[in-house]
Amino acid sequence: xGRLAPWIAGAIVxxxxxxxxxxxxxxxxxxxxGLLIVFALAYNMLLGQGGMLxxxxxxxxxxxxxxxxxxxxxIYEEEVPYIxxxxxPLLGGFVGLFFGIxxxxxxxxxxxxxxxxxxxxxxxxxxxxxxxxxxxxxxxxGIQTDRVIGEELFGVTYGxxxxxYYLIAGWCLLCTLAMFLLTRTPFGRISNAVRDNPERVExxxxxxxxxxxxxxxxxxxxxxxxxxxxxxxxEHVGFEQxxxxxxxxxxxxxxxxxxxxxxGPIIGATLLYFLQSTLTGVTEAWVLxxxxxxxxxxxxxxxxxxxxxxxxxxxxxxxxxxxxxxxIPYARFFAALVASVLGCIGLIEMLYFRSSRLSTETELVxxxxxxxxxxxxxxxxxxxxxxxxxxxxxxxxxSAVSAWNTAIADARVLPRG
Amino acid sequence: xxxxxxxxFNGVLYGMLLFLLASGLTLIFSMMGVLNFAHASFFMLGAxxxxxxxxxxNFWAALIVAPVIVxxxxxxxxxxxxxxxxxxxxxxxxxxxxxxxxxxEELVQMIWGRVPVPYEIPDAMxxxxxxxxxxxxxxxxVFMLVVSVAIFVALFALLTYTRIGLIIRAAVSDPTHVATLxxxxxxxxxWTFGFGCALAGVAGVVGGNVLGTEPAMAIQLGPIVFVxxxxxxxxxxxxxxxxxxxxxxxxxLAIFYDYGVGSLVLALGLEIDTTSMLRDFTRITxxxxxxxxxxxxxxxxxxxxxxxxxxxxxx
Numbered sequence: 020x021g022r023l024a025p026w027i028a029g030a031i032v033x034x035x036x037x038x039x040x041x042x043x044x045x046x047x048x049x050x051x052x053g054l055l056i057v058f059a060l061a062y063n064m065l066l067g068q069g070g071m072l073x074x075x076x077x078x079x080x081x082x083x084x085x086x087x088x089x090x091x092x093x094i095y096e097e098e099v100p101y102i103x104x105x106x107x108p109l110l111g112g113f114v115g116l117f118f119g120i121x122x123x124x125x126x127x128x129x130x131x132x133x134x135x136x137x138x139x140x141x142x143x144x145x146x147x148x149x150x151x152x153x154x155x156x157x158x159x160x161g162i163q164t165d166r167v168i169g170e171e172l173f174g175v176t177y178g179x180x181x182x183x184y185y186l187i188a189g190w191c192l193l194c195t196l197a198m199f200l201l202t203r204t205p206f207g208r209i210s211n212a213v214r215d216n217p218e219r220v221e222x223x224x225x226x227x228x229x230x231x232x233x234x235x236x237x238x239x240x241x242x243x244x245x246x247x248x249x250x251x252x253x254e255h256v257g258f259e260q261x262x263x264x265x266x267x268x269x270x271x272x273x274x275x276x277x278x279x280x281x282x283g284p285i286i287g288a289t290l291l292y293f294l295q296s297t298l299t300g301v302t303e304a305w306v307l308x309x310x311x312x313x314x315x316x317x318x319x320x321x322x323x324x325x326x327x328x329x330x331x332x333x334x335x336x337x338x339x340x341x342x343x344x345x346x347i348p349y350a351r352f353f354a355a356l357v358a359s360v361l362g363c364i365g366l367i368e369m370l371y372f373r374s375s376r377l378s379t380e381t382e383l384v385x386x387x388x389x390x391x392x393x394x395x396x397x398x399x400x401x402x403x404x405x406x407x408x409x410x411x412x413x414x415x416x417x418s419a420v421s422a423w424n425t426a427i428a429d430a431r432v433l434p435r436g
Numbered sequence: 437x438x439x440x441x442x443x444x445f446n447g448v449l450y451g452m453l454l455f456l457l458a459s460g461l462t463l464i465f466s467m468m469g470v471l472n473f474a475h476a477s478f479f480m481l482g483a484x485x486x487x488x489x490x491x492x493x494n495f496w497a498a499l500i501v502a503p504v505i506v507x508x509x510x511x512x513x514x515x516x517x518x519x520x521x522x523x524x525x526x527x528x529x530x531x532x533x534x535x536x537x538x539x540x541e542e543l544v545q546m547i548w549g550r551v552p553v554p555y556e557i558p559d560a561m562x563x564x565x566x567x568x569x570x571x572x573x574x575x576x577x578v579f580m581l582v583v584s585v586a587i588f589v590a591l592f593a594l595l596t597y598t599r600i601g602l603i604i605r606a607a608v609s610d611p612t613h614v615a616t617l618x619x620x621x622x623x624x625x626x627w628t629f630g631f632g633c634a635l636a637g638v639a640g641v642v643g644g645n646v647l648g649t650e651p652a653m654a655i656q657l658g659p660i661v662f663v664x665x666x667x668x669x670x671x672x673x674x675x676x677x678x679x680x681x682x683x684x685x686x687x688x689l690a691i692f693y694d695y696g697v698g699s700l701v702l703a704l705g706l707e708i709d710t711t712s713m714l715r716d717f718t719r720i721t722x723x724x725x726x727x728x729x730x731x732x733x734x735x736x737x738x739x740x741x742x743x744x745x746x747x748x749x750x751x
Contacts (some may be wrong), residue, residue: 025437070527072527072530072531122576125735125738125739128739129742131526131527132471132526132527132530133738133742135471135527136471136662136666136733136734136738137735137738139659139662140659140663140734140738141731141735142733142737143659143731143733144732147727147731148728149727151724151725151728179718183654248444263655263659268533270534275533304542304546306538306541306542307538307539307542307543307546307690309538310535310536310538310539310542311539312529312533313534313535313538314517314532314536314539317521317524317528317535318517318520318521318532321524321528345712364716367546370546370547371546373519374545374548374549388611
């Protein structure tokens with residue numbers, strides 16, 4: 020029962036969410052997050068569990084999307100057998116699987132940098148082809164479709180966004196469960212072993228290349244499902260979906276969320292897509308913040324956000340009250356960090372404001388305060404906050420680290436419960 | 437024939453520009469094991485710095501100063517960014533440079549805006565040096581060729597005949613051994629990284645005004661430079677030169693001689709079904725596939741000969 024609890028809780032949350040946030044924007048946002056979770060988890064089958072860094076995994080996501088859009092249009096023209104939209108994602112999955120088996124065969128012979136390079140090569144190649152083969156990919160415009168192709172069970176048509184949300188939520192839960200169970204199978208374990216030491220795996224009689232190929236194909240299958248869900252949700256697929264930018268985005272999601280644990284990609288996909296869709300309208304500098312976040316994660320906490328949480332697992336496993344002494348040092352460090360980050364954001368926003376020549380406004384609103392980037396005062400204030408915050412971060416970090424060290428040492432000494 | 441020579445000239449020129457980028461990248465990779473994803477971003481920085489300096493001073497000052505600044509930026513990023521990440525392994529280092537490429541592109545947009553900047557060819561070199569068989573060979577393009585050949589010769593001499601070159605070559609083949617001989621390997625790494633970035637900066641200074649100085653220039657060129665060093669064989673400067681020239685010439689010839697598959701199909705006596713989804717396969721022209729060719733070559737090379745043309749070790 021204890022093992023099932025997170026899944027039941029997840030299902031209940033997914034059921035309840037559209038009743039709490041029912042606006043059109045929120046529904047599309049949550050749908051998109053749902054399918055990106057599937058994509059991110061599929062990607063982590065490669066990066067986190069298989070040790071393969073791919074710069075071209077959007078190929079399987081995007082090609083499945085293109086296929087889905089075409090199939091829906093063909094159903095509309097009655098040229099292909101009818102498949103209910105409920106099951107269309109499975110079709111996308113098989114498209115992803117097909118290309119995964121095909122391209123995986125040549126690209127998984129080696130791991131590490133070679134694999135990364137080949138994946139980049141295929142990614143660039145497919146992106147360039149989408150602009151050449153206009154009849155299939157329709158160039159930069161992409162292809163439109165209509166997901167309403169007929170009435171399905173219980174009168175569901177997938178016209179309203181809410182029905183699509185539940186479709187995506189259902190597939191998301193199913194795929195997440197499947198991918199989680201995969202990590203518990205002998206295949207999942209041996210895939211981790213191939214990541215850590217392919218040579219030893221060969222010694223106990225496995226072919227590490229075939230394990231990588233299998234992991235790659237399965238990952239492409241789930242990426243294909245996500246791509247088909249994307250096509251159904253947006254009703255449009257363009258070359259952006261296969262491009263290296265999309266591959267980079269999923270890499271950012273997975274890495275910032277944390278590659279080391281199963282929930283990492285879920286956290287990363289949810290957080291980053293939420294930030295992206297809310298911030299792109301507010302700031303021009305979103306991609307800069309994303310890049311800086313990514314670099315900061317690599318440099319300072321390579322375990323990602325999930326890694327920060329699992330760092331404390333041994334402590335609260337023993338007793339939750341051991342976390343209490345951490346609160347004040349953490350709060351101090353966090354306050355300093357927030358201050359320095361806010362200062363930097365202010366400076367960056369003013370720089371962007373000054374450099375965008377099209378801007379006709381003269382007043383820039385940062386954090387609800389009107390400030391004039393062409394006068395000295397806001398520059399002094401934000402620089403002051405950033406520098407003071409930076410010093411405070413350096414000052415408060417040691418006590419936060421030593422608090423964690425003490426807590427973990429206490430947890431080792433104390434008995435459980 | 438005349439047009440062939442002209443296309444070859446442009447191909448060699450483009451190839452030499454690719455080589456300027458690839459030489460630094462392959463030095464960095466073979467010594468540190470770091471595939472510098474941000475290498476083309478330093479190329480872009482070179483072009484933007486050159487634009488800024490030639491606005492204030494002139495092109496010749498930019499040619500000297502901009503690569504030095506780019507090299508310093510590169511060395512700084514290695515010292516304070518890459519070196520701490522080193523302990524997490526090569527994949528983390530590769531990811532770090534991937535993130536840096538994003539950040540540099542955004543910073544460039546923040547400072548110089550999203551539209552291309554008017555970085556022009558210097559007036560003194562605007563005209564044609566000579567006209568041969570109806571094609572103009574501009575002074576600037578010949579100058580680019582001279583600069584890149586000069587750098588290739590200087591680099592070759594530096595690595596072959598000087599003590600610094602000796603240490604660098606030794607560090608490429610066996611860093612730990614060189615460290616035991618008392619050389620400060622992290623410092624050699626830092627300066628090699630900076631030097632490689634400075635070479636990319638030179639390419640930016642001389643190439644930015646021909647290829648266009650815009651925020652997307654790094655993304656367009658970056659992956660192709662990877663292709664060059666893989667096809668040439670990692671760690672091999674000669675291989676990088678040959679591969680850069682092959683890719684430069686092949687892509688330029690493909691654009692210049694715009695042959696289509698359709699004419700081949702018709703020549704074979706087959707009919708073209710103009711309503712089929714696959715109709716575009718018969719309409720593909722060599723100019724259209726030119727951007728795909730390098731990646732096709734990369735994939736084929738990695739499948740059949742992972743060491744590349746002149747490489748001595750696997751990727």
